[in-house]
Amino acid sequence: MTRLDRLVAPIAQPARPQADAASPSHVAVEGPSGSLTYVELDATANRVARTLRACGVQPGDRVGVWLPRSGQAIAAMLGALRAGAVYVPLDPSSPPSRVNLIVRDCGMRHLVIAPQLFGSWVAAEGPDPIEHFVLTGDAAKVEPAPLAARGVVHAWSEVSGASDAPLPPSPGDSHSPDDLAYILYTSGSTGVPKGVMLSHRNASAFVDWAADLIELGPADRVASVAPFHFDLSVFDIWSSLSRGATIVIVDEATVVSGPRMVDAVRKRGITVWYSVPTAIVLMLEAGQLGIEGAPSLRSVFFAGEVFPIKHLRRAMDALPGARFFNLFGPTETNVCTAYAVPRPLPHEVTAIPIGRASCGDTAIIVGPDGAEVAPGEVGELHIDGPTVMLGYWDGGRRTPAKRPYPTGDYVSQRPDGELMYHGRRDHMVKVHGFRVELGEVEATLQSHPGVREAVVVAHAGELVAVVVLSDSALSVLELKRHCARRIPQHMVPRGVWLTPTLPRTSNGKVDRVRTEAAVRNDDRAALESVALDAMGGTS
Amino acid sequence: MSTQVAAAIRTYVVDTWLSGDGRGLTDDTDLQEAGALDSLSALALMSFLEETYKIQLEPTDIHAEAFRTVNAITALVARKTASTPHGG
Numbered sequence: 001m002t003r004l005d006r007l008v009a010p011i012a013q014p015a016r017p018q019a020d021a022a023s024p025s026h027v028a029v030e031g032p033s034g035s036l037t038y039v040e041l042d043a044t045a046n047r048v049a050r051t052l053r054a055c056g057v058q059p060g061d062r063v064g065v066w067l068p069r070s071g072q073a074i075a076a077m078l079g080a081l082r083a084g085a086v087y088v089p090l091d092p093s094s095p096p097s098r099v100n101l102i103v104r105d106c107g108m109r110h111l112v113i114a115p116q117l118f119g120s121w122v123a124a125e126g127p128d129p130i131e132h133f134v135l136t137g138d139a140a141k142v143e144p145a146p147l148a149a150r151g152v153v154h155a156w157s158e159v160s161g162a163s164d165a166p167l168p169p170s171p172g173d174s175h176s177p178d179d180l181a182y183i184l185y186t187s188g189s190t191g192v193p194k195g196v197m198l199s200h201r202n203a204s205a206f207v208d209w210a211a212d213l214i215e216l217g218p219a220d221r222v223a224s225v226a227p228f229h230f231d232l233s234v235f236d237i238w239s240s241l242s243r244g245a246t247i248v249i250v251d252e253a254t255v256v257s258g259p260r261m262v263d264a265v266r267k268r269g270i271t272v273w274y275s276v277p278t279a280i281v282l283m284l285e286a287g288q289l290g291i292e293g294a295p296s297l298r299s300v301f302f303a304g305e306v307f308p309i310k311h312l313r314r315a316m317d318a319l320p321g322a323r324f325f326n327l328f329g330p331t332e333t334n335v336c337t338a339y340a341v342p343r344p345l346p347h348e349v350t351a352i353p354i355g356r357a358s359c360g361d362t363a364i365i366v367g368p369d370g371a372e373v374a375p376g377e378v379g380e381l382h383i384d385g386p387t388v389m390l391g392y393w394d395g396g397r398r399t400p401a402k403r404p405y406p407t408g409d410y411v412s413q414r415p416d417g418e419l420m421y422h423g424r425r426d427h428m429v430k431v432h433g434f435r436v437e438l439g440e441v442e443a444t445l446q447s448h449p450g451v452r453e454a455v456v457v458a459h460a461g462e463l464v465a466v467v468v469l470s471d472s473a474l475s476v477l478e479l480k481r482h483c484a485r486r487i488p489q490h491m492v493p494r495g496v497w498l499t500p501t502l503p504r505t506s507n508g509k510v511d512r513v514r515t516e517a518a519v520r521n522d523d524r525a526a527l528e529s530v531a532l533d534a535m536g537g538t539s
Numbered sequence: 540m541s542t543q544v545a546a547a548i549r550t551y552v553v554d555t556w557l558s559g560d561g562r563g564l565t566d567d568t569d570l571q572e573a574g575a576l577d578s579l580s581a582l583a584l585m586s587f588l589e590e591t592y593k594i595q596l597e598p599t600d601i602h603a604e605a606f607r608t609v610n611a612i613t614a615l616v617a618r619k620t621a622s623t624p625h626g627g
Contacts, residue, residue: 253601256582260598282582475562477573484574492574496558 003200004181004207005081007242008042026218026244029071030268032251036071038244041078043164044071048079048112048134050162051154055132057110059084059173062183064103064111064130066090066121069224069249072136072156074237076112077182077228082166084173085110086180088195089228092117094488096124102185102193104129105395111151112136122149134159177201183393184231186331187428187437187491195393196331203234205386206334209359211239213325213338214272214299218244221296222272223265225250225279230434231331232303235274245272255279258286265294272299274327276433277307278461280315289318303327303335304433305461306421309350316345328354328421330407331435334387336361337419353418354411361385363419364404365411378412378422429458434490436463441483441491448482450474453502455510456493457519464519465493466527468502495519499527544592545613551587552609556580566609581606588612594619 008028028041036044052063063080065087067073073089080087088106090099092114103111104127111130113121115137121128130151139155169175177200188194216222222240224247226232240247248268254260261283265273273280280302283289300315300322307315307326316324323343329336339355357363364372365379373379384404391400410422427438438456441463445454450471457464467479476496483492497519503511518526545566552570553561584606585596594616605615 253598257585257598257601476557476560477563477568480557480574481572484572489574494556494580496560498558498560 027246029247031071031249044075045078046164047159047162049082049167051159052083057083057085061085062088062106062108064088064108066113068092087182091229095485096121184331186435187440197390197393199390205359207238210235211243216243220245220271221248221269223248223250223270225275258282262286262289269296271296274301276304277302278432281311284314297322299323301325305430332389333383336383354421359387381407381409381411431490436491444486455515457516459519463493464495466497544616548609548612592616
C-alpha cells in the first residue's frame, strides 16, 4: 500500500512495478494554460512542500487548495502531502462564506489560493484564521492590496525560488499509509458542511483497483472533468499519476457544453473518461458524438447518479469501442461497488445494477432489525473494507466511521450476485451528481429573516424551493442572492415558489409528500387548496 | 431593436430563473452574484439566444462577464447580430 505522495517518481523511473518507465518529458498534466511534465510536477510539488514547511506546516496540518483545476492545483495537493500535511480541496465556485465555514471547521491555517479568489476572500466578512496564503500568481496584481489579509501572503515567485530537492523527513511524520491524506467536505443536514476523512490507504485501495481494471498506462490520456473537491477526481488525479498517464484538464467553460466536450475528447485524444451521467448526456444531445464518434475513448466510468437506460444505450451505440463501467459509493466509502456494463446490453434490461463489492470491500445488506436480509430482499447497504473512511473530521473531534459503514442506500441482491439500487434512506439527493442534503438548503433559506418556512424538493434533477414568507416584500431574486452568498451554485434552488402556506400532516408537521406532489405536477394551486381544506376543518 | 432585445431577455430571465417573479430585477442586476445563473442555465440561455436571434456563439463569447447582466447579454446579442451575415 503506497502513500499518494510517493506515486510520482522523482526522475523518470516508474513509481510502481506495474508502470512502464516514462520519458522525462512525458506530460503529467495538460492544462488549459500550459502543461507540466512528470519531472516538472515532481519538482513543483517539492517546492510547494518546502514553502509550506517554511511557513510552519506540521505533519497532519490541513492545507486548503482553493484553485481552479490545473497543474498547479495538482502540484499543490502533492506538495501538501509531501510536507506531511492533509490537503483540503475547496470549490472555486463556492462563496467565501462557505469556504470560511470549512476553513474554521478543519482548523486550517494555510491556504493555497488563486489570485482571482484572493480578492473575494479578503473582502468577505468574518473571522479569518488563515496565517499563510500561498498565491498561485503575483501578489502585486491582486485587488484589494494583499495587505488587507491578516495572514502572510507568499507570491508564487517564492515557491518557484524554493529548492526542488525532496524535503527531508520530518521527525513528527509517521509516513504511514493510515495517515489522513485529504478531507472532502460534503453537504451536511445541519447546514454545516461535513468533512469526510480519507487516508492514503483508503485512496490507494480505489486508485489501484481502478487503474488495474482498465490497465491504465502511460499512453492513456485521462480527462479531468470532475471538480477536485468531488471524489470522482481522485481517480483522474491519482490513478493517472500512479501509472504515468496524462491528465487532460477539460476546463469549466467546456464542461457546460456538449459540443465543446465532444470536441475536446476528439481533438485532445482522450482515452479515459469519468463523470456523472449528466455530462455524457450533454455530449449525446450535441449530436456529434453519434455522427463523428470519439475513437480514442476506450473506457467510460460513470457514477454519482442513475444513468437513465435509454441514454446509456445511446452512449454505448455512439462509442462502440469503449467499455462502460457503473461505479458506486458515497464519499465515505469512495467507490465500493462496480459493474461492467455488458455489450450488447440486452433489450429487456430496464435498469443496470451497481454491481458487486470492489476495491477489496465486502457488502452486506441489512434489514430494519439489524440482521442480514434474506436473498433478494431490499435492505440498507453496509460496506466494510479498505475504502471505508477514517471518519468525520467534525470540528477536530475526529468521529470514527462505523464499521461496517451504513451507506444510507437501499439495495437488493439479484440471484446472479449483482446489487440493484433502490434509492436513499434520508433527504439526501443528487443534483447533477453533487450530493445535496435538502436540509442544508432549507436551513439556508430559513436563515433569511423574511422567510417563515421553506421546503426544498428535488424534481427532475433540479431543486425547487417552496417558501412561505413573513415579509411579503421579499423577492425570488433576493432569496436566490441570499442562497448564492452562502451555498455553492449547484445547491441554489432553480425554482422558488412563494406560497401563503404549506400543507400540513395531521400532527401539524409540514406535509412533505403533498408538497412534493404539487411540485412534481407543477400545480401551485394544489398547495393552497390543501391548506384551505385543512383550515376548513373538513377532516 | 436593443430595447426589444433587452425586454425579451428580461422576460426570459424572469420566467426561467426567477420563477416568474421579476421584482428587484433591473438591467444592471448581477445575475451570477444573485445565484440566478449556473452552468446549465448558461447553456440553456445560449441555446435561447442562438435560436431567437439566429446567431452563432463561439467559445470565446462565453465567459462570465458576457452573461453577468441583462445589459451585458443584450450587448452580446447586438454584437453578434451585427457580425452575422443575413440569410444564414
